[in-house]
Amino acid sequence: MPKIKVPDSIKIGGHKYKIILDSSHRLLDGSLNAEVNHRKEEIRINATRPDSQRREALIHEILHCVDRVYLDNTLDEKSITHTAEGLNQAFDELGIQFKWPDVKRTKGKIKCQNSE
Numbered sequence: 001m002p003k004i005k006v007p008d009s010i011k012i013g014g015h016k017y018k019i020i021l022d023s024s025h026r027l028l029d030g031s032l033n034a035e036v037n038h039r040k041e042e043i044r045i046n047a048t049r050p051d052s053q054r055r056e057a058l059i060h061e062i063l064h065c066v067d068r069v070y071l072d073n074t075l076d077e078k079s080i081t082h083t084a085e086g087l088n089q090a091f092d093e094l095g096i097q098f099k100w101p102d103v104k105r106t107k108g109k110i111k112c113q114n115s116e
Helices: 024-030 051-072 078-094
Strands: 004-005 009-012 017-022 032-036 042-046 097-099 104-107
Touching: 009 024, 009 051, 017 024, 017 051, 024 042, 032 051, 042 051, 051 078, 051 097
Parallel strands: 004 097, 017 042, 017 104
Antiparallel strands: 009 017, 032 042
């Protein structure tokens, strides 16, 4: 089964978003799978989730970045969620998994602002 190495950052348009596996209270307390902070150019993925949920969450947040950079925020949350789930299922059917060795991991309380 092929594994795609998740990089420590991803460039979308002229922006380079850091990818972080996060086990801070912000994601755990809010029961979030992930969040994107466009000002800080960070995508935080809940490190405690199973791999399938982390993969879907990364796809979901990348879609938010693509929407902001290229589509002028025209996609609604439902469209992004359904597209991410569809891509996640397609990757699964193709036998593609993600591996996370280079992604920074954080613990403890981290202050994160809203996603905009």
